[in-house]
Amino acid sequence: MSLIARLAAVHHGTFARLQAALDGWFLEFSARFVFAAVLLLYYLNSAMTKIGSGFPDMFVPQIGAYAQILPKITESVGYDVSQIAFFPHGLIVYAGTYGEFLLPVLVVLGLFTRLASLGMIAFIAVQTYVDINFHGADEKTIGGLFDRFSDSLISDQRTLWVFLLLVLVVRGGGALSLDHVLKRRLAAAPQPLQD
Numbered sequence: 001m002s003l004i005a006r007l008a009a010v011h012h013g014t015f016a017r018l019q020a021a022l023d024g025w026f027l028e029f030s031a032r033f034v035f036a037a038v039l040l041l042y043y044l045n046s047a048m049t050k051i052g053s054g055f056p057d058m059f060v061p062q063i064g065a066y067a068q069i070l071p072k073i074t075e076s077v078g079y080d081v082s083q084i085a086f087f088p089h090g091l092i093v094y095a096g097t098y099g100e101f102l103l104p105v106l107v108v109l110g111l112f113t114r115l116a117s118l119g120m121i122a123f124i125a126v127q128t129y130v131d132i133n134f135h136g137a138d139e140k141t142i143g144g145l146f147d148r149f150s151d152s153l154i155s156d157q158r159t160l161w162v163f164l165l166l167v168l169v170v171r172g173g174g175a176l177s178l179d180h181v182l183k184r185r186l187a188a189a190p191q192p193l194q195d
Helices: 003-022 026-048 063-069 071-076 086-109 113-133 155-171 178-188
Strands: none
Touching: 026 086, 026 155, 063 071, 063 086, 086 113, 113 155
């Protein structure tokens, strides 16, 4: 066996063992950890600006939610959100506000990971649309893919966010997730008798 063939065999064997050791938990856990480290507080803090304080206002989207999610519509009614129809606009605000609280937490916990990650991708798409079309994001903030700059807040950062979430859509929460615990419990539960 030649030296190159031996080196190739060592290389292949080493990385095959590493892949086998990490398969099913490391990539999934790492994606959720990075999401938590980079985006969890970002989204939870943003969600907090959309609700009131105390009971029951903490469960009801406030003017901040309407102004952030539907800025043109909110402005057109003079910031009197009682003038905004619940369907579809109020429903959009409620879904956006509760989604911003719930989806990031589900991703981090690894509970309904695939659906929560898909929901976050949709949330990021809507967030991007609103930022560009209603909040006046400038050209530098929007940036562009395949340019020589890697620091745009929208194109570059959000592409990486979506990639991270796509990993979770494809792979799921992994062995270190509540999805895995739930799956094991359901598999261990006694099955009802069939006729």
